[in-house]
Amino acid sequence: MRKMLLLLALLLLASPMMFAQAPGAAPAGGGVQWAAAIGMAIASGLCGLGQGIAVKGSAEGTARNPGATAAIRFALILGLVFIESLALYTLVVIFIKIP
Helix, strand or coil: CHHHHHHHHHHHHHHHHHHHCCCCCCCCCCHHHHHHHHHHHHHHHHHHHHHHHHHHHHHHHHHHCHHHHHHHHHHHHHHHHHHHHHHHHHHHHHHHHCC
16 A cells, blocks of 8 residues: 555646656657656566466476466467567657657
8 A cells, every 4th residue: 555655646747747858859868768768678678577477387387287287388379479569669669659
């Protein structure tokens, strides 16, 4: 609950600044490139973490029930595709946003 209140407070503090800019204006100082680099680093790191957890769960599931290997493998590949698409969407947004 405390984290949610902190997030709400930060959102309320940022909203007046969000509406103060002209449409399409970039922040002063060229911080867009730094923000994009940090965003891609966070997206890549968390996607890697998610993929590691997915593979770990798949290996544990296969070890517990070898008869369900085909179903587990299908679910694993589908999950890895969805996880990797998040990093690719982040990369596309960065290429669109940076001039």
